[in-house]
Amino acid sequence: MVETVRYTYRLRPGRQAQAALLDEWSRCRWLWNEAVHQQNSGRKPTFGKLSKLLTETRSRLAWLRDGSQVAQQQTLRTYAAALGASFTIEGRGRPKKKRKKDALPSLEYTTRGFRIRDGRLHLPNKVTVPVAWSRELPSSPTSVRVYRDNLGHWYASFVVTHDRAETPEADLPGIGVDRGVKTTAATTSPGFDLPHLGHHRRCAAELAKAQRRMARRRRRGSQPQSKGYLAAKRQAARISKKAARQNTHDARAWAKRLTDHHALIAVEDFKPKFLTKSRMARKAADAAISACKKELIERGTRAGRKVVLVPPAYTTMTCSGCGERANHRLGLGVRTFECPACGYTADRDLNAARTILATAERDRASADDVRHRIASFRGGSGAV
Ligand SMILES: [Zn+2]
Structure with a gap:
């Protein structure tokens, strides 16, 4: 092809x-x-x-x-x-x-x-x-x-x-992917989680140093900036660029490995719109997962895998064991999901990823049908 x-x-x-x-x-x-x-x-x-x-x-x-x-x-x-x-x-x-x-x-x-x-x-x-x-x-x-x-x-x-290089036969059926709290992406298959991309953190100290140097050399008012300031600015830009490149590389490698092994990829259909009220650190993490998911969706579709986008409503509140939805939203600090109906307990990220996969498997027809299905879950009472 x-x-x-x-x-x-x-x-x-x-x-x-x-x-x-x-x-x-x-x-x-x-x-x-x-x-x-x-x-x-x-x-x-x-x-x-x-x-x-x-x-x-x-x-x-x-x-x-x-x-x-x-x-x-x-x-x-x-x-x-x-x-x-x-x-x-x-x-x-x-x-x-x-x-x-x-x-x-x-x-x-x-x-x-x-x-x-x-x-x-x-x-x-x-x-x-x-x-x-x-x-x-x-x-x-x-x-x-x-x-x-x-x-x-x-x-x-x-x-x-x-x-195009042929994608190998998938040896695993399906995988659910959710943005994690502890990791960048949590998945249902062991060994496929994407840990927090640490390059930015590793570069952070170096970057802070360059930024302090910029601040020290900065001229106030309308006078043109010194050569020293411009050099420090260039260095800061170089460090962030390097970190961004490494993150992209890691995200691509992850998306490739995941696509090579799975026939069905269920991803939370995540709209960055909801994030406007969240904290800065959360925003950075959300930007990272958005980029990874985009890569995953593109790669999965290109390889001819079934890619299903599941609406994000209720995924963290729904039990992946019995499908019952809890009444309350899980706070970000709550690490374990516990189902009041069937007693199922799991790590919150893992439960959400499993719910995403289960939703995708329940209705393989199209992403829109899945959307409809979730909205009408429990009598369609819950508008988000
Ligand atoms: Zn349950």
Whole structure:
């Protein structure tokens, strides 16, 4: 089976190439902001309309014509897609203006706009950039995104097709996954829990040190910051980035192992919306589990496993032994679930994960049916 994926490489642009990329970015940013301006003045700019406008504007403005038409068109295409998504996907805001001081450069090129020759990435206007080929591209790419991160590093992210590795036969039937209190994710299969990702904690001391250094070197008022301050700031960003990368790696490895072994994956359908009132530490843990679940759902679906999303209502209060729902919500401090009806006791996280799995197994038809089922549990009296 063939699938589309991204392969990302570090770029090492020279001074000239970097200046050219930033010029290209400022033209594209200007176009993006023009489109936002149109949208704010009540028009609904579609890609078709914007594309026509681009042709007109390019014939009028020489400085815009100096830039790559492919990159400019892609900017508007991305904009139109973001605007379209904001109408259909809940919680997705309208595209906003990109400000020079904080928007990170990002350029997109389709096959017409780039070429790879002699190990270098060739872009329009004779811009060539050496690529650090950390691994081989599996096929010739259909598009590339060139971007700079907050550390000032440039990357090229190529879209390629490759043969998907076969997922092995599942040797275990089903697994329920819940966000844990003691762990990042609690599961029903022993050995598959995801412990708290500790890299952030390990880096925390280092990060605190860098932040203290920043505070010491900070200049008050409107004077520009010193080189020492900027160096400390860069280091702090480098440490957090490293921690984030390690967390992503661990989450991916976990999702792969879980997917390889299980035929049915039941995950709590968790909406970050409910969390607005929770504490900071809880928020960080919730962000971690959200990222892990997203990875798990994507990987599971891609591997052809049955993935069921179970609504989070009552999962911590329902007995996984008999299905009876307790009257009270379990506080976060309560570690053990005890069923008043049948006397079943289990670790709270394990009970919740088992309830999620049992709900998914009871109704394998679709996620929506499961949702309906839970809502009508015990006479449908309980609105959440
Ligand atoms: Zn019970």
